[in-house]
Amino acid sequence: MWAPEAELTVVPIGDFTTEAGATIPDAFIAYQRWGTGDEIVLVEHALTGDSNVADWWGEALGPGKALDPERYTVVCTNVIGGCKGSVGPASPAPDASPYGSRFPAISIRDQVHAEKQFLDALGVDKVHAIIGGSMGGARTLEWCLLYPEFLDAACVIAVSARASAWQIGIQSAQISAIERDPAWHGGDYYTTGQSPKQGLAAARRIAHLTYRGELEVDERFGTSAQPGENPLGAYRSSDQRFAVDSYLDHQGDKLVQRFDAGSYVTLTDSLNRHDVGRGRGGLNKALASIAVPTMIVGVDTDILYPYHQQEHLSRNVGNLLGIAKITSPCGHDAFLTETRQMDRIIRSFLAMAASPGGAEYSI
């Protein structure tokens, strides 16, 4: 049933209907799989991540590592609405032309339902654990609410129970930066020969500042000029930059090379829609109903998902395995960069998940 080891493989999941009532006919989900262990661990990627866990969490995946393919079957799908093999705005619609603006809005719940249809298509009826950070953490949380019988344990990293107004504000600013790019064409740029590169790069520059720690960025760049440029000249010029601006430009350019603006808008909108309380009697009632043993992880310097949001989760989830705090100057991205701490946390989580009688504790 499984695709070849580590090989990106696309699985048709049939028609898919969103939470808000739109239908994507003949939807498909791309995924990768490592190992053949008895227990399945489903890993959930973040906004601009993809199914290639070996790429973005390589320190966690491999023989002898926390996600050991000799012990587990590690599975990661590309999220619906993404651009790395799953159906998204750049995919052809039934009329063979790219969806563009015709691609429906996708909620975090839709992302989970699509992943469930994917697992159904493969004949998987149970996974041992689901682990995810940021948007992947939001999916993990929704898994606990939508399909609690389907998993033994969940590890929810660097996310909140719902989007905060501040997050919505800064995320909408990114969407708006893309929409204001004349090459966006209302989302229907795929056949124009243009793409909203400047808008996407601008969005990423803003986003990146929310992903990193203020002190870490300052320690690296301070007020230094980019070598060969003079940001203190007699006339301001956007090609005479501080080092931090060059760094952010580079982050923007890198994303433009590897990511589709339409997917970026769709998935950023998904984050705006994140709210486990919707239709469930409110946030804390929803969290209290979670019976899946759940581990909560946060980062002390995260400004996008501040640690008090993970404290809120840990106070309210119905079945708390434990809470762990990553200590790092790196902010939100620490769940990707602090590999030693994440290793210890994932191992502890999987150990706790394996002994369901274990008492809850903090790492």
Next chain:
Amino acid sequence: MWAPEAELTVVPIGDFTTEAGATIPDAFIAYQRWGTGDEIVLVEHALTGDSNVADWWGEALGPGKALDPERYTVVCTNVIGGCKGSVGPASPAPDASPYGSRFPAISIRDQVHAEKQFLDALGVDKVHAIIGGSMGGARTLEWCLLYPEFLDAACVIAVSARASAWQIGIQSAQISAIERDPAWHGGDYYTTGQSPKQGLAAARRIAHLTYRGELEVDERFGTSAQPGENPLGAYRSSDQRFAVDSYLDHQGDKLVQRFDAGSYVTLTDSLNRHDVGRGRGGLNKALASIAVPTMIVGVDTDILYPYHQQEHLSRNVGNLLGIAKITSPCGHDAFLTETRQMDRIIRSFLAMAASPGGAEYSI
């Protein structure tokens, strides 16, 4: 010598040469003045503020208030590069056409030098105290270093010793939002019949999120929809908004009505250039050399100028009067919104400034 009470008045200050070596011929500074007290208190406005202290700090200015016009002569200038009466990018150059891109870059030190030329033009040779927050705090700090003999005491609010890399990054994102507006025309839009309203509004939306507290914004708006709009529809649409997005749009629209995009870019660039250490042997050496009795004020929830930056200032300024922390959910803007706390802080500062032998203490 003074202009009529509270009346916006423009004072020619002669040719002005910037730190980076450009010259603005026949420069001029607009100001307002309240009261006729023996001692002059110079108030310094923030980025999009202006000389009208009664407008943005009305709770602090007036008979019986902290800045009592019966006791003090309260003076506030519009910063050079601004758009409320002082020479700026929208002003006519010697050829009678607006400066636009020909307006030179302005550093915080330039802002202070221009203000000093203004006071020289009026024949003022001493002020009792200088008080300012945010960009006004940066000016106040530079006053202590550039003209220490000119003032008895300084109150520096919600600012840092230099721009941090994070601040530069988020500020440059705002400049870039304006530059990417096709109506910007490289800064020379004044004669085109257009103005980069969308870019300026986008910049303000980003900025506003750095001015407010994350918890306060969330308490006000959470994930609520703007009444009459549905941000959870089957297809994303930028006119179907969350309440916080409508609020930020409103903040952007308000600024567009009252502020010039060219001035916004010039003054945001000034903030990027803020660094009291430049040419003075570094940050802490510069701060240690400050002999002016200086009070430092910060806000506990400020994400733009985090409180550790004011702690840094207070540890290093050569002559510390005291440090005060404003406790507020409102973030950076608390120095404008927490009027009761600011009242107490300004009164304490002026009391300490009046008795130079007073020991330093924290409020």
